[in-house]
Amino acid sequence: MIRHIIAAIAAALTVWAILYMAKLDQEVNRLQMIHEIIQKSKLEVPMAKKATPTQQPQKAEESEEEKKLKVLKEKAGRMSAFEVSTTYRRNCASCHGINGEGAVGPKLIGKNKEYILQALKDFKSGKRKNYVMYGLLQQLDDKELDDLATEIGSFAQKLKEAQ
Template identity: 35%
Template sequence: MKKVVWIASLLMLATTGMAQAAGDAAAGKVKSAVCAACHGADGNSGANPLWPKLAGQHPEYIIKQLHDFKNNKRTDQTMAPMAAPLSEKEMADLAAYFSSQKRTIGEAAADKVELGEQIYRAGTPNGVAACSGCHGPTGSGNGPAGFPGLNGQSAAYVAKQLKAFRDGTRTNDLNGMMRGVTTWMKDEEIEAVSQYIQRLH
């Protein structure tokens, strides 16, 4: 009986998260015009690899990041003023639109793939956990659980974020998980796994 109650509680939490993330994709498309300058009209950020792809990202994750930018829990000189005036509905609408778009998949540097795949799927001997444990074998992530989709994300952006978690300049990760994971990562490991993620699908 306790197991049934526990499972029911998890399902309720998951569906609550999805309800909070619900939005109007059509309204979000209109609102996204200002986002397109950096993130692209369809959320695939072709102009600069340091700007993340939003296409296909879980709406729950997009909303959380917008909240964190707005509330100074995640710092970025460009995104903070962009997120500041957004209402809950506007955040949900933007998330609905970008999550409905298809993310493009890139290529990886051939000399980085072997090490990158090893780290992503099995971790490292010195204790770095496998990325696939939370983000899934194809990098699709888990929205209700708070794990973003990584598949096809720009290698430059992924590497920048991993280094930010490692040096403590980004601290809005769930229970400090990413800061813990990246503590022992070397630069070459970050570059390799970032390249692998860019081609993952």
């Protein structure tokens, strides 16, 4: 009788271990996908060459698209109310806005350095679950996290000075 109970417990533990490993595999696959997305976002997209005066553009649409893209790039460069670091612009601005005003991600402006630093550390360690943040922060060391938190913590003051 005891052997049957021990066998049942062993079988239950085996099933649990299999399910747990399957869940871990799913997490690893998600992290790999996030890593691939981050790597793809770093790739530069080659722009079409502008036509020389001797060459006619293939389509007027392409020329218009290039003009619109140029205007958007110029506009995006001026949208900042104050200067932000390259690290912030590269890693944070697309979700949290160029001045931390929030976009896809939450509003950062007005948060203090300690709060931001703790949040960054929690995301990097996996304590707070956000796969995009986890993937982005894996590239940064503690000094860079501290610098980023200091910068974000100063956004409210910088905005006040800019106005």
